[in-house]
Amino acid sequence: MPSTIEISIPNATLTEDFTTYNITIRLPLRSFVVQKRYSEFVSFHDALVHQVGTQPPVPLPKKSWFHNTNSNERLREERRQGLEKYLQAINSAEDQRWRNTSVWRSFLNLPSQSTSTNSGPSARLHKAITGPGGVESAPIIDPVLWLDCHRELKSHLHDARLYLTRRDQATTPQKQHESSAHAKSSLNKSGTMITALEGGLKDTGNDSWAGSGLGDGEIRRRRDLLVSAKKEKDGLENLHNAMMQKSKLDATVASIQDKDKLMGSAKPRVGRVLGKETDKTRELDNQGVLQLQKQTMETQDKSVDELMKIILRQRELGVAINNELEVQNELLNLTDEDVDRLQRKIEIGNKRVGKIS
Numbered sequence: 001m002p003s004t005i006e007i008s009i010p011n012a013t014l015t016e017d018f019t020t021y022n023i024t025i026r027l028p029l030r031s032f033v034v035q036k037r038y039s040e041f042v043s044f045h046d047a048l049v050h051q052v053g054t055q056p057p058v059p060l061p062k063k064s065w066f067h068n069t070n071s072n073e074r075l076r077e078e079r080r081q082g083l084e085k086y087l088q089a090i091n092s093a094e095d096q097r098w099r100n101t102s103v104w105r106s107f108l109n110l111p112s113q114s115t116s117t118n119s120g121p122s123a124r125l126h127k128a129i130t131g132p133g134g135v136e137s138a139p140i141i142d143p144v145l146w147l148d149c150h151r152e153l154k155s156h157l158h159d160a161r162l163y164l165t166r167r168d169q170a171t172t173p174q175k176q177h178e179s180s181a182h183a184k185s186s187l188n189k190s191g192t193m194i195t196a197l198e199g200g201l202k203d204t205g206n207d208s209w210a211g212s213g214l215g216d217g218e219i220r221r222r223r224d225l226l227v228s229a230k231k232e233k234d235g236l237e238n239l240h241n242a243m244m245q246k247s248k249l250d251a252t253v254a255s256i257q258d259k260d261k262l263m264g265s266a267k268p269r270v271g272r273v274l275g276k277e278t279d280k281t282r283e284l285d286n287q288g289v290l291q292l293q294k295q296t297m298e299t300q301d302k303s304v305d306e307l308m309k310i311i312l313r314q315r316e317l318g319v320a321i322n323n324e325l326e327v328q329n330e331l332l333n334l335t336d337e338d339v340d341r342l343q344r345k346i347e348i349g350n351k352r353v354g355k356i357s
Contacts, residue, residue: 004028005110007091009084012076017342019076021083025108034109038063041083043215047103056098058089105144139199146200146222153193153229160186160236167243176247183240190233197226224331231324235317242313249306256299 006026013020013035021041023034036044045060061082064075090098098104105111140146160183167179201223281289 005091007084007087007108009080009087012080014076017339017346019079021080023087023108025110027110032109034107036107038079038083040107041086044103044107048098048101051101051103052097054097056086056090057093057095058086060086102142102144106147109147110144111148139202140196141200146197149193149197150222150225150229153190153197156186156190156193157229157232157236159183160190160233160240164236164239164243180240180244183236187233187237187240190229194226194230194233197229201226227327231320235320238313238317238320242310242317245306245310245313249303249310252299252303252306 006024008024009021010024011022013022018037020035020037023036025032025034041060042063045056049055061079090104093099140149163179163183163186167176167183170176170179201219280292284292
């Protein structure tokens with residue numbers, strides 16, 4: 001039975017060192033683009049043949065040893081067409097063996113297939129995370145299910161950010177409390193998924209990972225995705241805690257204002273008072289004024305402490321953002337080094353090819 005998925009490679013992105021082929025995938029409910037290099041196609045083809053045990057309906061376009069495909073527009077277009085026919089042949093074949101492999105879904109970032117009507121992607125994710133014994137945070141050891149869980153994690157983080165924004169814009173305490181509760185629930189679910197994803201990456205020696213055809217580069221990419229998600233979750237939790245502290249501070253200030261109004265509406269007592277009078281002290285004697293001053297100073301000290309905690313949390317957010325930027329800069333530096341090494345290898349290869357010709 002042919003697949004209901006539409007696959008095409010309408011164009012390719014050319015850079016100075018390599019070509020990236022833009023694979024457009026149309027599912028019944030959404031569409032997305034996956035970018036792959038030719039070397040990734042080769043690794044995918046080898047893993048696919050290893051899992052199925054036979055060649056796909058259409059062979060993979062062969063590598064050109066004597067011509068640089070990156071600089072030859074005609075060869076680059078021929079390879080694009082060949083790769084498109086290669087994927088479309090697998091996708092439209094009556095034999096489903098190639099499409100039923102985990103390496104096919106992982107290569108195209110396709111959602112995992114349900115094995116029965118009662119075990120859809122959401123049910124499989126819940127079962128994988130909670131584990132067979134109902135214990136939460138069971139490691140995700142299936143490579144395809146790992147990507148599904150990561151997409152679900154990003155969705156929960158997006159919901160948490162949305163609820164925090166609604167809480168900040170809410171005008172009533174009830175709406176603020178509801179938005180805060182929803183945000184906390186999404187953050188708790190995100191924490192459970194992060195633990196499950198992290199446990200799966202620690203168990204990359206499992207047979208499911210070993211037979212998936214994932215290389216070290218893909219595993220490093222997934223670790224980077226997980227680090228980014230953890231930083232985003234920590235930032236949202238800090239923001240949520242800061243909002244909660246601000247609400248407590250606002251409630252304290254409102255309580256003081258209500259007390260001041262109540263004291264101002266009371267009838268003044270008859271008696272002798274000393275010093276400069278105000279509406280608050282007019283009804284008090286000397287002992288009462290001294291007590292009021294102590295209470296006011298204690299309230300101000302508490303308010304300053306709460307404000308200091310909020311400022312410290314904002315500082316922690318700034319430090320976290322700075323650390324993230326440093327990590328991204330390091331990753332960019334590593335990428336630059338890899339590009340330089342690849343460029344030197346290409347130059348050496350071109351010299352050898354020149355000697356052969």
